[in-house]
Amino acid sequence: MKKLITIILLFLLNISSSYALIEVDITRGNLDPLPIAVSPLHVDVKSEDVDDIKVKNLGEDISKIIEKNFRFTGLFNPINKEAFVQKPDIAHLKPRFEDWRLIKAQALVTGKLLIKDGKLKVEFRLWDLTASKEISALAFTTTPSNWRRVAHIISDKIYERLTGEEGYFDTRIIYVSETGPKNQRVKRLAIMDQDGAQVKYLTLGNELVLTPRFNPANQLVTYLSYFRNLPRVYLLDIETGNQEVVGNFPGMTFAPRFSPDGKKIIMSFAKDGNSDIFTMDIETRVVEKITENSSIDTSPSYSPDGKYICFNSDRSGLQQIYVMKADGSNVKRITFGKGLYGTPVWSPRGDLIAFTKVHKGRFYIGVMRPDGSGERLLTENFYQEAPSWSPNGRVLVFYRETKSGPKGKGFSAKLWSIDITGYNERQIGTETDASDPSWSSLLSK
Amino acid sequence: MKFETNLNKIIIVLFASLALSACSTAKKSDNGSSGDVYTGKDTVEYLASGVPDRVFFATNRTSLTTASRETLRKQSTYLRKNKDLNITIEGHADERGTREYNLALGERRANAAKDYLMTYGISGKRISVISYGKERPVNPDSSSLSWSQNRRSVTVKVN
Numbered sequence: 001m002k003k004l005i006t007i008i009l010l011f012l013l014n015i016s017s018s019y020a021l022i023e024v025d026i027t028r029g030n031l032d033p034l035p036i037a038v039s040p041l042h043v044d045v046k047s048e049d050v051d052d053i054k055v056k057n058l059g060e061d062i063s064k065i066i067e068k069n070f071r072f073t074g075l076f077n078p079i080n081k082e083a084f085v086q087k088p089d090i091a092h093l094k095p096r097f098e099d100w101r102l103i104k105a106q107a108l109v110t111g112k113l114l115i116k117d118g119k120l121k122v123e124f125r126l127w128d129l130t131a132s133k134e135i136s137a138l139a140f141t142t143t144p145s146n147w148r149r150v151a152h153i154i155s156d157k158i159y160e161r162l163t164g165e166e167g168y169f170d171t172r173i174i175y176v177s178e179t180g181p182k183n184q185r186v187k188r189l190a191i192m193d194q195d196g197a198q199v200k201y202l203t204l205g206n207e208l209v210l211t212p213r214f215n216p217a218n219q220l221v222t223y224l225s226y227f228r229n230l231p232r233v234y235l236l237d238i239e240t241g242n243q244e245v246v247g248n249f250p251g252m253t254f255a256p257r258f259s260p261d262g263k264k265i266i267m268s269f270a271k272d273g274n275s276d277i278f279t280m281d282i283e284t285r286v287v288e289k290i291t292e293n294s295s296i297d298t299s300p301s302y303s304p305d306g307k308y309i310c311f312n313s314d315r316s317g318l319q320q321i322y323v324m325k326a327d328g329s330n331v332k333r334i335t336f337g338k339g340l341y342g343t344p345v346w347s348p349r350g351d352l353i354a355f356t357k358v359h360k361g362r363f364y365i366g367v368m369r370p371d372g373s374g375e376r377l378l379t380e381n382f383y384q385e386a387p388s389w390s391p392n393g394r395v396l397v398f399y400r401e402t403k404s405g406p407k408g409k410g411f412s413a414k415l416w417s418i419d420i421t422g423y424n425e426r427q428i429g430t431e432t433d434a435s436d437p438s439w440s441s442l443l444s445k
Numbered sequence: 446m447k448f449e450t451n452l453n454k455i456i457i458v459l460f461a462s463l464a465l466s467a468c469s470t471a472k473k474s475d476n477g478s479s480g481d482v483y484t485g486k487d488t489v490e491y492l493a494s495g496v497p498d499r500v501f502f503a504t505n506r507t508s509l510t511t512a513s514r515e516t517l518r519k520q521s522t523y524l525r526k527n528k529d530l531n532i533t534i535e536g537h538a539d540e541r542g543t544r545e546y547n548l549a550l551g552e553r554r555a556n557a558a559k560d561y562l563m564t565y566g567i568s569g570k571r572i573s574v575i576s577y578g579k580e581r582p583v584n585p586d587s588s589s590l591s592w593s594q595n596r597r598s599v600t601v602k603v604n
Contacts, residue, residue, distance in 0.1 A: 181585070182582065182585035183581065183582050183583070183584075183585040185580070208577075208580055210544060210548075210580070211544065211545065224548075229575065231548070231575065231576065251552075252548070252552055252575070252576055254545060254548045254549075255545040255548070268545070268549065270548070270549055270552040270553075270576065272556055273507070273552060273553040273555075273556030273557065273560070274553070275549040275552065275553075296546065296549040296550065296553065298545050298546055298548075298549050299543070299545045299546065312543075312545070312546055314505075314546075318505060319505075319542075319543075319546055340505075342542070342543035342545070342546050343543050343545065356543050358541070358542070358543075361541070382587075383540065383541070385543045385544065386543070386544065401540070403587040404585060404586060404587045405586065405587070406586055407585060407586070408582075408585025408586065411585065411587075435544075436544070
């Protein structure tokens with residue numbers, strides 16, 4: 001993943017948002033998604049095929065990925081290409097605005113690409129059809145195998161220009177792939193692009209693995225493995241495949257996450273029936289005990305500034321969410337609603353904590369402010385848990401399990417996403433059943 | 446980093462169990478929610494004739510019922526007779542809780558059984574514990590019955 005895409009900003013025009021007439025409000029459920037036309041990128045005739053990439057189709061393929069990203073947000077409504085009225089190369093030079101307005105588009109994306117000497121050169125432009133002007137443009141060069149990321153980076157730039165928020169398309173999700181019968185699940189770590197493409201399996205399924213989480217730079221993953229039947233927190237380098245046990249604990253370690261600076265892993269350590277929260281500095285190996293309580297303390301998650309930790313504890317008798325300072329002082333319970341609360345995870349924006357709530361046999365994904373006020377339940381189901389934030393703090397991914405019949409018949413586990421507005425709930429397609437998703441940060445940042 | 450020895454815990458548990466053995470209403474004191482503890486024999490296996498391998502728990506609870514204590518006393522008698530035998534106690538939870546909390550819950554259930562065996566003279570060195578949380582249901586249905594069968598700790602022979 002170190003092979004970071006090289007982005008060369010050639011020109012970036014008129015970025016001041018005061019000029020734009022079109023904008024998309026993402027702070028509420030969008031009942032009127034913005035009609036947008038994504039023209040296939042024009043493929044330069046001088047382009048050469050590389051490896052298994054058919055350059056002739058690449059312009060079309062990239063535009064389709066952009067359209068899928070936009071459709072998935074619920075904020076945009078990509079217009080059917082059959083209605084398009086201008087050829088990609090001409091539209092990219094200067095669209096006939098009135099023709100595009102005729103098919104009810106309010107924004108238009110055009111672009112062109114060239115593969116030459118083993119390099120992929122792409123440029124795109126975003127046009128405001130209401131104001132009849134170009135409002136964003138970008139050109140960059142990368143290796144041809146990165147073409148999907150090109151589509152995601154373009155999507156991010158457009159999303160940012162139109163919503164005023166950072167995008168989240170050039171990202172990946174790590175999760176646990178599940179196969180086999182419910183009482184003998186085979187679980188493997190898997191990683192995929194945010195849109196479900198390019199799945200890679202990182203473990204073979206020989207041992208049970210759970211709860212993978214990215215570090216802030218997205219090269220390391222911490223997770224729980226039952227290797228040799230000893231449940232311990234592991235650290236995996238995705239690029240090299242190297243893995244190691246985190247710390248030297250004489251018992252189960254679990255529920256790991258990275259600190260926001262990536263220097264520490266915070267996790268639970270269970271011994272003699274008591275689970276407490278510890279941190280380990282990855283470089284110095286120094287271990288610190290953060291909580292000391294005879295209750296179960298688990299599911300710790302740092303605030304993005306690293307000053308606070310939210311966590312799950314049953315010290316009141318049943319599962320509730322607490323917040324404390326990063327050194328373990330000033331512990332405060334923040335959930336007082338009816339039911340049980342678990343899996344707290346702090347938004348990357350710092351403004352909210354997402355959680356799972358269990359009440360009267362139903363499972364909810366919700367958000368609340370870090371002081372516990374403003375609780376909002378976004379979705380209810382038979383079983384769902386483990387929310388993880390998109391890097392812009394606008395979308396949650398989580399997993400949902402179905403109720404199963406005798407012998408576990410009909411059981412499935414799938415990944416879902418929902419906007420924090422409570423709208424736009426969608427299943428994320430995966431090859432196998434899936435659980436424990438964790439969203440990366442933006443790869444190109 | 447330092448870890449406490451088990452000694453303090455053993456002594457405390459020993460006193461606690463002496464107190465409980467004199468008190469026949471112990472079951473009622475199980476936090477008032479022993480109502481959904483499985484009491485049947487389905488799914489139960491045996492370490493030896495008349496020695497069940499598992500005990501069951503109420504939802505979100507880790508305390509032992511009177512029936513569970515009886516089962517564990519049988520296990521301790523069997524283990525005293527078979528001095529070379531080591532065991533692993535597996536702690537499990539049902540599917541109706543969040544994964545990470547359930548891992549902790551399973552660990553606590555396994556330790557509840559371990560502590561009880563130790564009060565009956567079984568050395569902690571012979572007992573290892575492992576929690577599977579909700580990962581290894583014995584009954585994969587989504588029903589109250591199966592959930593009660595899955596909230597369990599199971600004693601498994603190691604050698």
